[in-house]
Each structure stands twice: as C-alpha cells, then as structure tokens.
Amino acid sequence: MSNDKDQIPRLDIVDVNSVVARGRWRVESLAIPGSIARIQSTIRSFKEKDAVKWDLSQILELDYIGAQLLWDNWNKSRPQELVVTVEQNKLFSRLECTGSLKLPETKPSNWCFFEKIRKFPHTAAEHFSGTVGLVGQLMIDLLRFAKAPHKGPWTEISANIYRAGAQALSITAIVGFLIGVVLSYLSAQQLHVFGGDAFLVNLLGMSVIRELGPLLAAILVAGRSGSAMTAQLGVMRVTEELSAMQVMGMSHGFRLIMPKVIALSIVMPLLIIWTDMLALLGGMLAGSFEIGLSIPYFLSALPNAVPIANLWIGIGKGFVFGILIALIACYYGMKIKPNTESLGQGTTSSVVTSITIVILADAIFAVVLQGVGF
Numbered sequence: 001m002s003n004d005k006d007q008i009p010r011l012d013i014v015d016v017n018s019v020v021a022r023g024r025w026r027v028e029s030l031a032i033p034g035s036i037a038r039i040q041s042t043i044r045s046f047k048e049k050d051a052v053k054w055d056l057s058q059i060l061e062l063d064y065i066g067a068q069l070l071w072d073n074w075n076k077s078r079p080q081e082l083v084v085t086v087e088q089n090k091l092f093s094r095l096e097c098t099g100s101l102k103l104p105e106t107k108p109s110n111w112c113f114f115e116k117i118r119k120f121p122h123t124a125a126e127h128f129s130g131t132v133g134l135v136g137q138l139m140i141d142l143l144r145f146a147k148a149p150h151k152g153p154w155t156e157i158s159a160n161i162y163r164a165g166a167q168a169l170s171i172t173a174i175v176g177f178l179i180g181v182v183l184s185y186l187s188a189q190q191l192h193v194f195g196g197d198a199f200l201v202n203l204l205g206m207s208v209i210r211e212l213g214p215l216l217a218a219i220l221v222a223g224r225s226g227s228a229m230t231a232q233l234g235v236m237r238v239t240e241e242l243s244a245m246q247v248m249g250m251s252h253g254f255r256l257i258m259p260k261v262i263a264l265s266i267v268m269p270l271l272i273i274w275t276d277m278l279a280l281l282g283g284m285l286a287g288s289f290e291i292g293l294s295i296p297y298f299l300s301a302l303p304n305a306v307p308i309a310n311l312w313i314g315i316g317k318g319f320v321f322g323i324l325i326a327l328i329a330c331y332y333g334m335k336i337k338p339n340t341e342s343l344g345q346g347t348t349s350s351v352v353t354s355i356t357i358v359i360l361a362d363a364i365f366a367v368v369l370q371g372v373g374f
Contacts, residue, residue, distance in 0.1 A: 009035055009059075011042040011068065020055045020236055025066030045075040053081040055247050062201065067091040073153055129286055132256070141251070142260040151258045160263030164225035168271060172220055176275035179216060180208060180282030188290040194313055200291070205306035206281040213276040214314045215362050218321040221268065222354035226329040229260050230350040233333025234343040242334075252334070263325040268322030269315040276314065321358050328354045 009023040009030055019042070023029065030036055056062070056070075060370045069094065078092065187203050233256065236242050242252060280302070287293040332350035337341050 001026060007060070008032070009039065011039055013042070014055075017051055018055070020058050020059075021070075022058045023122045024061045024062050025059050025069075026063045027065040030065060030069065039069065040073060043070075047101075052130060053083070054079050055083040057083050057085055059088070062088055062091065064091065067095060071095045077371045110363065117123075130335070131327070131331060133205060134253075134334075136257060136325060137253040138261060138327070141254045142362050145258065153208050153255050154253060156259035157262050160260050161267055162229070164221065164260075164263055164269035168221060168224060168267075169274060171224065172271055172275045173278045174343075175216060175220060177282035178211065178279035179212060180279035180284075181286040181305045182202070183207065183212070183279075184283035184286035186289055188293075192291050196303070200287050200293060200328070201301045203289070204280065206310065207303050208279045209276050209284065209306055210310040211362070211366075213279055214317040214321065215358070216270065217271045217275045218325065218358045219223040219355055220328075221271065221322070222266070222325045222358060223351055226325045226354045227351050229326065229329035229348050230333040230336075230347045231343065233330065234336035234346055237334075237336050238336070238340070238343060240337050257326075257330040257334075260330055261323055264322035264326040265319055266322075268318035268325075270318075272314050272318040276311075279318075307364055313365070313369055313372065317362065320361060320365075323349065324357050328357060 007024050009025045010021070012020045012022055038110050059066075076095075078096075082094065088179070101287060102307070113312065184200065184204055188200055191200055191203070231307055233242075236256075245252060245255065284293075284295055284298045288295055332346045336346040
C-alpha cells in the first residue's frame, strides 16, 4: 500500500535526458502549497534541452487540471519522446484539439454609445410593439373574464391584492407620515414669517391630496410590488414554469398578467387614500407643534381649503398608475431570459421604467387637469 509521499505529484529525474512523473496529478493534490512551483521549476530546467524523454506511465491518477499543467509548460505541444497510457493519451489528444482561447474583441466605450444610439429606433419600436401586444392580450383576457367570472383567477387576484396592498400599508404609512411632517415643518416656517399660518392647511392639503400622495404611493409600489412581480415572472422563466404552463394549455396572460393588473388597479386608489391620511396627520401634528395651529381648526378648514375634486383626481391617478405599473412589470418579466443575469437586468429596468412612466403620467395629468379642482 502506497504511503502519503507516493501520492504527492512530482517529477523524478532519472538521468540527464529522462524524467518520470509520479504521484496523483489531481486538482486536490496540486493544490498543496508548493506543488505547482516545484513541478514548474523542474520543467524549466529541461526546457533548453532538445531531447527529453517524458514518462507519465507511473502517474497514479491524472485529471484535466494535471494534464493542462503539463501541457502549458510544454508550450502546448507534445514532447518528441513521451510515454503515456491509453487514458492519458486521450486527455492530451483533447487538449491538442481545443486550440487557443480567443477572447471577444473589446470595443471602445464611444463606439458602444453610438451603437446604442443607432439601435434606439429599433429598440423603441420593439418595446412599443411588445406593449401593444400585451395590452391587446389583456383586453382579450378581460373580455373572457367578464363572460365567465366564475372561471376567473380569483385566487391569484386575491393573493396579488394582499401582497401589493395589505403588505405595503406599513411602508406607505411611514413614508407618507414623514413627508407630511417635513412638508408642514418647512412650509410653516415660511408662512409664519409673512403671517400666513392659516394657509398651511391649503398648502398641505392641496399638495398632498392632489400630487404628493398619489406620486409617493405609486413610486413605492413600483419599487416594491412592481419589482416583485417582474422577479416572480423572471424566476418562473428561469425554472421553466412558464413553459410548463404553455404545455398544459394555460394562458400566461389570463393566469399571471391579468390578475396583477386588476389587483394593482384596485389597490393603488386605496393606498393613495391611506397615504394621504397619514401625510395629513403628520403635517397636522407638525403644524401644531411648530406654529401652534390647532388640530380642530385644521380638520374644519381642510374641506373648504381643498375641493373634493382633488380627491377624485388623486384616486383616478392611482387607478391609472396601478395599471401602468402592473403592465410594465409584467412586460419586463415576460422578456426575461432563462439566466440570472437577465433576471437582475429585467428587474432593474422594470423599476426604472415604472417610476419614469409614473412621473410622466403625473405631468400629463397636471397639464390636462390644470383648471380642475381650484
């Protein structure tokens, strides 16, 4: 039985022109500190000699790592005199067939920038056609759902309402309350200088109910629930669950996309009302501590300061924002390829695009409804 010394990979010099390899030339043996350096030092001492006989038949075990080590130190060619076993010969034959590794050419950053500009029309057209197709399929699924509600995906809708709505109450409450405190604190200081303390109700109520509440809630939902929807569909693509659904004849749009769109269109208006309430509460408390504005006065003056039309505008924004966020999240989720890198890129693109579209839609609302609610 061989001892530990016989297991160590080594090169034994038999005479001036002959080397015998012994031991186990496996990755775990070569990982021993000093093993590779000792082997390379022995090989370099023979490089200047024309004819060196290499005998590898005494090696106990040889894997690809050990063979590659010898191959690299032989300058990727067989020595003139080489004694190997049949299995060892197969290893070196495969190394001969692999050839040299060619890395892809690196292109200058400026070239990549202009390449993106050149491809922008094609990319924009691709996204537009994909979005139109997604919306069209959604309309078909909604019509199918309306014809047979008892066959609809009620479980999926309920689950999405819970995940996107109930589980988002805490974060929207905290952010809304703090934004209300900050906005009230800064506004109260400026209004107090000009003796306009009473106008804090107008400023806070109009800004929160009409703009900040819907926008904050939409951004939080896009970053939280939108990314989760994209990641869910992406993981289903990676694990081939989408392919399994297709084989079983289950519609992706009816079972996955439509429930998310319906759920967010229901949840977003409710989250906006919740965010508005907490933001007004934070602003009311901050105004009370900062300039002594009484809470009963704040509550009594708020309905007169903010017409009810602004509340309906905020709720309408929430309905539109919910549909947009769900569609964008599902669009990027369905485009994810079955690899982890695409999953990360798709989720990031989904969040960035959702927030951008939400802000753009809010700007459009501001322009179209500029004369309503004042």
